[in-house]
Amino acid sequence: MADGPAGIGLEPPPSNLRDTARLDRLSLYDLYNATGLGIAGTDMPAFADQLDDRQRWDIATYIASFSAQPVANPAKTFNIADLARQTPAEVQAAEGADASATFRVQRAQPPQVQRGPAQLLDYTSVTLDKSLAAYKAGDREQAYDLSVAAYLEGFELVESSLDNVDANVRKDTEKSLMAYRQSLQDSLPLAQVAQKLEAAKGKLKESAGLLGSDGLSLSLSYVSGLLILLREGLEAILVLAAILAFLRNTGQQSAVRSVNIGWGLALLAGLGTWALAAYVIDVSGAQRELLEGATALFASVMVLWLGVWMHDRRHAAAWQDYVKSSLVGGGGRFGFAVLAFFSVYRELFEVILFYETLWLQAGPAGHDAVLAGGATALVLLVGLAWVILRGSAKLPLSLFFGINAALLCALSVVFAGHGVKALQEAGIFGTRPVPFFEFDCADLYSLSAQAIALIAIAVLYGRSRLAEKRRLQAAG
Numbered sequence: 182m183a184d185g186p187a188g189i190g191l192e193p194p195p196s197n198l199r200d201t202a203r204l205d206r207l208s209l210y211d212l213y214n215a216t217g218l219g220i221a222g223t224d225m226p227a228f229a230d231q232l233d234d235r236q237r238w239d240i241a242t243y244i245a246s247f248s249a250q251p252v253a254n255p256a257k258t259f260n261i262a263d264l265a266r267q268t269p270a271e272v273q274a275a276e277g278a279d280a281s282a283t284f285r286v287q288r289a290q291p292p293q294v295q296r297g298p299a300q301l302l303d304y305t306s307v308t309l310d311k312s313l314a315a316y317k318a319g320d321r322e323q324a325y326d327l328s329v330a331a332y333l334e335g336f337e338l339v340e341s342s343l344d345n346v347d348a349n350v351r352k353d354t355e356k357s358l359m360a361y362r363q364s365l366q367d368s369l370p371l372a373q374v375a376q377k378l379e380a381a382k383g384k385l386k387e388s389a390g391l392l393g394s395d396g397l398s399l400s401l402s403y404v405s406g407l408l409i410l411l412r413e414g415l416e417a418i419l420v421l422a423a424i425l426a427f428l429r430n431t432g433q434q435s436a437v438r439s440v441n442i443g444w445g446l447a448l449l450a451g452l453g454t455w456a457l458a459a460y461v462i463d464v465s466g467a468q469r470e471l472l473e474g475a476t477a478l479f480a481s482v483m484v485l486w487l488g489v490w491m492h493d494r495r496h497a498a499a500w501q502d503y504v505k506s507s508l509v510g511g512g513g514r515f516g517f518a519v520l521a522f523f524s525v526y527r528e529l530f531e532v533i534l535f536y537e538t539l540w541l542q543a544g545p546a547g548h549d550a551v552l553a554g555g556a557t558a559l560v561l562l563v564g565l566a567w568v569i570l571r572g573s574a575k576l577p578l579s580l581f582f583g584i585n586a587a588l589l590c591a592l593s594v595v596f597a598g599h600g601v602k603a604l605q606e607a608g609i610f611g612t613r614p615v616p617f618f619e620f621d622c623a624d625l626y627s628l629s630a631q632a633i634a635l636i637a638i639a640v641l642y643g644r645s646r647l648a649e650k651r652r653l654q655a656a657g
Contacts, residue, residue: 204248205269205281209288210307212241218323246289255283262303264288266310298339298392302385305335309361313378317371328362336385339392341535345404346391354384359605402539402547406554409535413528414562416592417444420484420524422569423588424517429570439514443521450522451529455537476527477600483520485593485637527596 216237219227232240248269257280259267264287273281312327336358343351361377369377421444428436536555543551 199247201248204245205273208268209238209241209245209265209291210311211268212244213237214311214327216240218326242289242291245285249285249289250282252279252282252286255286257283259284259287261291262300262307264291265304266307298342299389301335301338302389302392305331305358306382306385308335309378309381312365313375316365316374321365321368325362325365328358328365332358332362336388339388341409342392342401342405342539343388345401345408350384350387350391354381354388357381357384399547399550402543402550403554405539405543406536406551407558408554409539410532410555410558411561413532413535414558415565416595417525417528418562418566419569419588420592421521422566424521426570428517436514436517439518440521443518444525447522447525447529450526451533454530455533471604473527473530474600474603476523476530477596477603480520480523480527481593481596481600483516483523484589484596 215225216228216232219225228237257276264284267284269281269285269288272284308327308331312324312331315321315327316324336354340351340355343354357377357380361374361381364374364377421440424440425437428434428440536551539551540548
């Protein structure tokens with residue numbers, strides 16, 4: 182090995198991977214990591230853009246098979262976490278040569294990976310250890326990348342389940358992970374970074390204790406299935422109901438069809454995204470957060486525009502002027518359709534991701550409970566939409582406009598915070614919070630983006646009030 186045409190001229194020369202002594206010092210995760218990020222100080226390139234996660238793990242287990250020799254009587258059965266993070270040399274030092282030989286065979290053909298809470302949290306912990314090791318070695322960029330991967334590919338996937346058990350533990354664990362990541366960005370001394378890491382691992386251990394070892398209970402599977410769809414669907418329902426009620430109450434029935442087309446296309450796009458992610462392409466945690474963040478920020482701008490627009494026309498005179506100008510034409514209908522599309526698509530995208538993770542965590546025994554929870558949430562959402570549409574028809578036009586404007590402006594703040602938080606989790610923005618109140622249940626975080634959104638709403642609202650005052654003075 183190491184004598185192929187691609188290795189000619191590389192400095193230093195590539196290592197012989199059939200060297201058992203060398204392979205015994207490398208874990209499966211080391212091999213996986215090398216294919217994705219390359220090897221610092223060598224000409225070994227990174228293949229993260231050419232190989233997906235499954236292909237990189239396949240390569241790692243294939244390389245590990247070079248040192249595996251059949252054993253007649255396996256000493257023990259190793260779990261998948263140990264197979265990924267331990268080395269044959271470590272096993273031999275701790276348990277002897279027979280255990281090490283068994284370990285080599287099993288890591289070359291690992292069992293099917295479970296994706297229960299314990300495995301996901303263990304992945305987070307192991308990857309954080311790798312991050313600290315890279316920081317010690319002076320590779321701060323790799324240390325940061327690993328800290329992002331530890332969160333996105335591990336802890337984030339159990340957040341919704343943990344929220345339903347103890348939201349405070351989820352929040353504290355997330356903050357500790359972000360604090361560790363920020364310490365890497367700030368280039369703090371190694372001792373302080375290690376202290377942040379130990380604090381994060383302590384919170385991860387607490388989270389693992391709450392969620393159990395492998396699968397979720399039936400009750401937690403049901404509650405998680407209910408709350409995921411109810412929470413994510415509520416925001417989309419509020420936006421759609423506000424738009425549809427507005428169009429019907431103002432006699433613009435022709436535009437209702439455009440809105441229905443918008444959210445209908447969003448359903449198809451969401452299902453298409455799920456099919457691509459499940460069967461065609463491998464969507465990484467970072468890509469998932471980038472798409473989620475971008476759609477949330479776009480929806481925030483659109484919803485804010487509609488909210489301020491409604492506030493400007495909450496009086497009958499202003500509305501009559503608007504109707505006479507016939508602004509709800511082709512362009513206006515298209516704008517409503519786009520808003521409906523993104524409002525539904527961003528929520529559906531999240532629902533699909535959360536349910537995919539929940540489905541794996543619940544296991545076959547909990548699948549019926551997950552479906553029952555989702556069905557219950559769907560009934561509640563349909564009932565809520567009916568109540569909003571029926572109730573809004575009885576409101577005076579000015580009051581209806583005022584309520585809708587306030588609701589949409591509030592949702593704009595929520596979407597802005599959610600979008601920036603997603604980009605923050607993907608490593609695009611820093612993780613240092615700003616002095617600002619938090620209310621997680623409403624997606625309000627201590628983020629500068631939401632403070633900016635609040636300022637923008639205040640400015641636009643003030644402009645609307647000033648324009649109204651001038652209009653009344655001119656009329657008087």
